[in-house]
Amino acid sequence: MTGPSATRRRPRPASVALGALAIVLALVWAFPVYWMLNSAFLPNVVLQSTSPTFLPFGGSLDNLRHVVTDDHFTSALLISLAVTLLTVVAALFIAFLGALAVSRFRFRGRKSFVLALLLIQMLPAEGLFIAQYKMMSTVGMLNSVVGLTVLYTAAVVPFTVWMLRGFVAGVPVDLEEAAMVDGLSRTQAFLRITFPLLAPGLVASAVYVFLQAWNEFTIALVIMTDEQSRTLPLWLRGFIQASASRETDWGQVMAASTLVAVPVIVFFLIVQGRMSSGLVGGAVKG
Template sequence: MTATIARTASDADDAATAPAAPPASSASAAGAPPAARAPRARRRRSPGRIALDLVAIAFGLVWLFPVYWMVDAAFLTSEQLSSPTPTWIPVGGTVEHFARILGDVRFWSALRMSTLIALVVVAGSLAFGVVAAFALSRFRFRGRTSMIVAVLVIQMIPAEALFISQYRMLDGWGLLNSVVGLSLLYLAANVPFTIWVLKGFVDGIPVELEEAAMLDGCSRVGAFRRVTLPLLGSGLVASSIFSFLAAWNEYTLALVTLSADDSRTLPLWLQGFRGQMQETDWGGIMAGSTLMALPVVILFLIVQKRMATGLTAGAVK
């Protein structure tokens, strides 16, 4: 009897001193696999957000429709183009317009002219823009603020207000109907914007990085070339795309300074399809516009990631 009572008391003491078992519900929840857990409720879009999405889609369709119509009309026959009923899908179309353009010597001459001018403008804008942006961002000198204001004011001057003076200047220098002459005018228009864009990128790069490089033995030029310039990649891409498009698509200034038949850019060459005494060649216009836009599309596809970063970043992450 006494032994039984002692054994019962010992068991009670052991049960009292033993750690409490975790609740069954928490243990099962902790040990349950991820697939067995309750799915997270999906976030429901508000009516305002849905309306904004629909508006964005509508704007996108409005923007894409002219591009679609240009490509569609480039493959249509002359009868389909002149028909009052639109042909939305070029079934039974033709590549006659493209073949005629690719066999035209004037197209290749205009393509060469536009390519040379665009490359010169891009290279010159980046060369002058990078140096000027670095100087305005890193150095404090007399007239610095006035130069920044001048860069902004120059961009506000309408290009048409300078046509007469620019024409007389190129005429006096003997640079009419030349790649150099038109490139100089495009550079004067694009360099201020390039400086302003690249200055924002240089401002976002810590100056301590250049100082650390100079402490390691680099010169000022070496620190700029090895540290600052690689970090400006996104800004250089964004600025070069803008300069390329400005030179590739410009029409009015080229019309003023280029009058010879063998020195025309693509926009001027495309004007030749517009009829004066005869019917306008809409098939040639659409095919030429498609070929003219093709290099720009390819360029955007190549640099689209850096382009998006360059337009949104403006600083070192």
């Protein structure tokens, strides 16, 4: 096809250059992840070779099998899952109520409360370690899933409230009032009209809380002092130290890192589809 329409459809050089640059940046970002996965299937002798192996041909599952059969891997996995899921549920519940209060109601000190949420995020986490340890020790919650969940929830709630506040404020109150005119109570109007429109915000907040709780290391290092109560990041550190005490087996280290990262990837892939559908649904209903 020739003519003016074909000329207009031809991509501009600037667009092509930006697209190529985006692909290059994506490959640079994804290469460390691929290298971790690739190395997880290769023996340590191959990884120590001066010539890199970019494809795991001839590899095996020995590294993954060695990691899974580690004495403390299963317990660390279960503790991390329990702490993370409890933190997600508790943080979303508390932050959702806080976001509703800040966005839907006018009360004395509301602006100061919102400002305090931001100021809390500026506090260095390291400055709270001694107080957190003393508090958990006093109430007998050291090496406890509940104790670690409480600290994680307190750490993520301020920013989660700030995130959800924007979503709640973006839903007009007129929608609830119109539903109430049609005969619904305030609670019914909120659950049927407003709450579905807030699904994208809840999912986005859940992703944030999940990543923070799953990958957190320093608070767990202070609170979970017992070897039997370690989370996965703490277990991974101990696994690397044990490997380094003889000769670092990078294949096993990469396999352990892969197993730690897999739940995050699976969770994000599951939630991403629901987040996209929720965003589209919210846009149509709005």
